Amino acid sequence: MCAGGGRTPRAFTNPTRQRIVNSQARPLQQQYWLAPHVRACATIDGAVLLDMKRNRYQGVSLADAQALHAVVLDWPAPLEALEGDASGSPPPATVGLAPMLDAQLLVTTPPIHPAPSPDFVPAKTSVGEELEGHASPNKLNAARVLRAYAWAVKQSQNASFWEISHSIREMRVATPRRNDLANDIALADRVMTFRAFRPTTFVAKDRCLVHALALVRYLAHYDLFPSWLIGVRTRPWGAHSWVQKSELVLDSTPEKVTDFTPILIV
Secondary structure: OOOOOOOOOHHHHOOOOOOOOOOOOEEOOOOEEEOOOEEEEEEOOEEEEEEOOOOEEEEEEHHHHHHHHHHEOOOOOOHHHHOOOOOOOOOOOEEOOHHHHHOOOEEOOOOOOOOOOOOOOOOOEEEOOOEOOOOOOOHHHHHHHHHHHHHHHHHHHHOOHHHHHHHHHHHHHOOOOOOOOOOHHHHHHHHHHHHHHHHHHOOOOOOHHHHHHHHHHHHHOOOOOOEEEEEEEEOOEEEEEEEEEOOEEOOOOHHHHOOOEEEEEO
């Protein structure tokens, strides 16, 4: 599975793991926050954490996620709470947080630079399906696709998600005048040009991270900056990476990404 999701998070595979709720608990009056390099999303099984510095996912059970939501101020609301289900039992009186603190997943002071929380719009359309584009194959575009692919491979092999996200943000900061993403047709043309060179450049199957990063880098050549996403699912476990602008998917289809809950949006 791509996007670093080949291995199931330990919490989903180890039945004898130490539960977060345990007898060596810490008082709930202490407040906690997710570490700046950690992202979290609620799932039907509880929650998933992404340690962006280690490219590692961590599963959290539903009971533990409910308890953590009470003490971690930026913890995502459990799905039951989002759906208005009040039938669940209240969180325990104490929560054992030492393992998460030791793993640097949580901190006890508010982050100086809180993690951005971009609004996510569910995918409804895609380039090449509902929205057609016209490719413009030429030598300049071919060179840009090759450079974008080389950058994506290097990033996926040598950089953490934390470093990659900073690289993408630096591209945007270095671009004082960005092109208007409101013109979906022009954006689709660039995407179709990228796809025209893809069969002769690299194999996209099962390499969603490389493909998404290459597309992000290629579009940056034209001062276009859609969102790079990583999503997760728990049944069965998987992680997937794609590129999206509002409700328009650029390198996949809504049907292929709808099962994945976004955990990282850059």
